Amino acid sequence: MKRTFKYRANPTQAQERWLFAELRHQKQLQNYMLQMRNQMWDYGRISVSLYDQINHLKHLRAATSHYSEHPQDMQVSTIKRVNAAHEHFQRRCKEGAEKKGYPRYKSSVRSLTWSLRKHKLKTGERVRQTPIRETGRRQNLLKVPKLGEVKIRQHRRFIGDPKEVTLKKTARGWYVFIVCEVPDTLKCVPKSACGVDVGTHDFLTTSEGEKVPNPRFYRQAERKLAKLQRELSRKQYRSRRWYKAKDALAKQSDIVACQRLDFIAKTAYKLFHHNGFDAVVAENLKPSNMVKNRYLAKSISDASWGMFFDWCNWLAKRDGKHFHQVPPQNTSQTCSECCQKSPITLKLSERLFHCKSCGLKLDRDHNAALNILYRAACALRGEVWATILYETRNQLLQLACWS
Ligand SMILES: [Zn+2]
Numbered sequence: 001m002k003r004t005f006k007y008r009a010n011p012t013q014a015q016e017r018w019l020f021a022e023l024r025h026q027k028q029l030q031n032y033m034l035q036m037r038n039q040m041w042d043y044g045r046i047s048v049s050l051y052d053q054i055n056h057l058k059h060l061r062a063a064t065s066h067y068s069e070h071p072q073d074m075q076v077s078t079i080k081r082v083n084a085a086h087e088h089f090q091r092r093c094k095e096g097a098e099k100k101g102y103p104r105y106k107s108s109v110r111s112l113t114w115s116l117r118k119h120k121l122k123t124g125e126r127v128r129q130t131p132i133r134e135t136g137r138r139q140n141l142l143k144v145p146k147l148g149e150v151k152i153r154q155h156r157r158f159i160g161d162p163k164e165v166t167l168k169k170t171a172r173g174w175y176v177f178i179v180c181e182v183p184d185t186l187k188c189v190p191k192s193a194c195g196v197d198v199g200t201h202d203f204l205t206t207s208e209g210e211k212v213p214n215p216r217f218y219r220q221a222e223r224k225l226a227k228l229q230r231e232l233s234r235k236q237y238r239s240r241r242w243y244k245a246k247d248a249l250a251k252q253s254d255i256v257a258c259q260r261l262d263f264i265a266k267t268a269y270k271l272f273h274h275n276g277f278d279a280v281v282a283e284n285l286k287p288s289n290m291v292k293n294r295y296l297a298k299s300i301s302d303a304s305w306g307m308f309f310d311w312c313n314w315l316a317k318r319d320g321k322h323f324h325q326v327p328p329q330n331t332s333q334t335c336s337e338c339c340q341k342s343p344i345t346l347k348l349s350e351r352l353f354h355c356k357s358c359g360l361k362l363d364r365d366h367n368a369a370l371n372i373l374y375r376a377a378c379a380l381r382g383e384v385w386a387t388i389l390y391e392t393r394n395q396l397l398q399l400a401c402w403s
Contacts, residue, residue, distance in 0.1 A: 001184045001317065005158040009142065009167065009174040010151045018147055019112070019167070019174075025070050026078050027109040033082045034103055047090060050083040071145035073114035077164075081113075111168040114145060131165050131178065142167075142176055152176055171250035185320040193279035193322075194271070195373030197331070197365045198308065200299040201351070203267070205365035206275070207373045212267055217259045218302040221252060228252055260304055268311040272321050279321065280312055281376035283328035326375045335360055336370035 011019060033053055040046040057075055061068040067075070085103040092100050118126040132154060133141040141149035144167065160180035168175050195207035203214040228249040235242035271280055287306045291297040309325065316323035334341045335355035346353065346364055353360070353367040360367075 001182055002163075003158075003160060003180050003182050003318070005156070005178045005180065007155065007176045007178075008153045009176045010139065010153065011174055012151075015147060015150055016174075019169070022070065022074070022112055022147075023109050023169070026074060026112060027106055029075055030078050030082055030109060031105045033079055034085070034105060037082065037086050038103070041086075047086070050079065053079045053083070069146075071114060073117075073145055074112050077113040077115060078109075110170075111166050113164060113166045115164045116162055128161060128163075131162055171247065171254040185318060187322065188278055188320045190278040190322050192277050193281060193373060193376070194275070194277045195369040195371070195376065196271070196280055196282045197368040197372060198282065198285070198303065198305045199365055200296065200303055201348070202365060203303060204308075205363070205369050206271075207366070207369040208275075209363070209366045210275075211365070214303060215259075215263055216299075216302060217256050217263070218298070221256050225249070225252055225256075260302075260307070264304065264308050264311055268308060268315050271312070272315055272319060277321075279324065279376075280316070281324045281326060281372050282309060282312065283331060283372055284325035285309075285328055324376050326372055331371040331375070332364055332368040334367075334371050336362070336367050336374065 036053070036056075037048050040048050054076060057067070057072075057079065061072065082103070089101060089103050116128050116131055118128045120126050129143075131143050132152070133143065133149065134154075135141060138153070139151040140154040142152045142165070144150050150167075158178050158180050160182035162178050162180050164179040166177040166179075168177065197205045199205070200214060202211045204212045228245065232242065232245040232249055235245050271277055285305055287300055287304075290300050293300075309323075312323045315321065330341055332353070333345060335353070335357060337355065337360040338358040340355060340357040342355070351364055353362050353364040355361075
C-alpha cells in the first residue's frame with residue numbers, strides 16, 4: 001500500500017526562480033516527448049516505448065548541456081508521465097471508446113517529481129536515502145537534486161519506505177508530497193455496521209439517525225468568488241493587474257477546495273473511529289450523471305459525494321475497515337419497516353417518509369440509510385433484496401394499498 005505525506009515547503013526567492021525555470025524545462029520536455037509519440041502514432045500506429053524515450057534522453061544529455069544541466073530523475077519521471085498518458089490513450093483506442101482523449105500539449109506544468117534511488121553501503125546492503133534532513137528546529141530541509149536544500153515544515157513524520165517526491169506549486173504556495181511504501185493492513189472482522197445516505201439538505205444521515213449538516217462551502221464563498229471573477233474580467237488581458245486579479249481568484253478557489261477536503265476527511269474519519277463502525281455502506285451514486293440536472297448541479301458538485309466515497313474507501317483500506325457501495329435504486333421510496341415500495345416519488349422539499357402500508361413515519365434520509373444498510377446485508381448473504389421478493393408475492397396487496 002502506498003501512503004502520501006504532504007508538507008508545506010518554503011523555498012527562498014532564488015530557489016523559487018530555479019524551480020520556475022525547472023518547471024518550464026519539464027514542460028518543454030514533456031511536449032517534445034509527446035510530439036514524438038503523436039507523430040509516430042499518426043504515421044502508422046507505431047507506439048514508442050518508455051525505454052526508447054529514456055534512451056533518447058540519454059543521447060540528448062550526452063550531446064547538449066541544455067539537457068544535462070537539469071536533474072535526470074525529474075526528466076525521467078516526466079517521460080513516465082507522457083508514457084502513462086499515451087498508454088491510456090492507446091487503451092481507449094483499442095476499446096473503441098467514443099471519446100479517445102488525445103493527449104494534449106501543455107501550456108504549463110505545475111509539479112516536479114523525482115524518484116529516490118537506492119544507494120549501496122560498504123556492507124553491501126542497499127538502502128534508500130531519506131529525502132529530508134532533520135535540523136531539530138522548526139523547519140526541516142528537503143534535498144532537491146541539483147538545487148540543494150529547501151526548507152519544509154514537517155508537522156509529522158512520514159512512515160514506511162520513501163519512494164518518490166513531488167514538489168508542487170499551488171495558488172497558495174509550494175507543497176511537498178512524499179510517497180511511501182507501507183505494509184498492507186489486515187481487514188478486521190466487522191462487528192458493527194452503518195448505512196449512510198448522502199444528500200444536499202444534510203450532508204449525510206446514518207442508519208442510527210445521526211445527521212451531519214451540509215457546510216455548503218461553495219455557496220458561502222460564491223459572492224466573494226463572483227466579485228473576484230468580475231474584477232478579473234474588467235482588467236486588461238495579461239496586464240500586471242490582470243495577473244494579480246487572477247492570483248487572487250485562484251487563492252480563493254484553493255481555500256474553498258481545502259475547506260471541503262478538510263471537512264470530508266474529518267467526517268469520514270469520524271464515522272470509522274469516533275462512532276466506531278467497522279463497516280460503512282453507502283449508495284453507488286454517479287455524481288457525474290447527476291450534475292446533468294441543471295437545477296441541482298451546483299449543490300451536488302459542492303457536496304462532492306464522489307470525494308467522500310473515495311475517502312471512505314481509502315480510510316477503510318488504510319485502517320483495515322470495510323466500505324461497500326450498493327445500487328441506489330428506490331432507496332428513498334421504499335419503507336424500511338415493511339419493504340413496501342411507494343409509487344409516489346417524494347419531492348426534495350418533503351422531509352418525512354410516510355408508509356401507507358404499515359403507517360411508519362420516519363425522516364426520509366434516515367429511512368433511506370436503513371434501506372441501504374439492509375440492502376448491503378442482503379447482498380452479503382447472497383440474497384436478492386427483500387423488496388423484489390415481497391413485491392412479486394404481494395402485487396395484489398400492493399395495488400390495494402396504494403390505490
Ligand atoms: Zn411500511
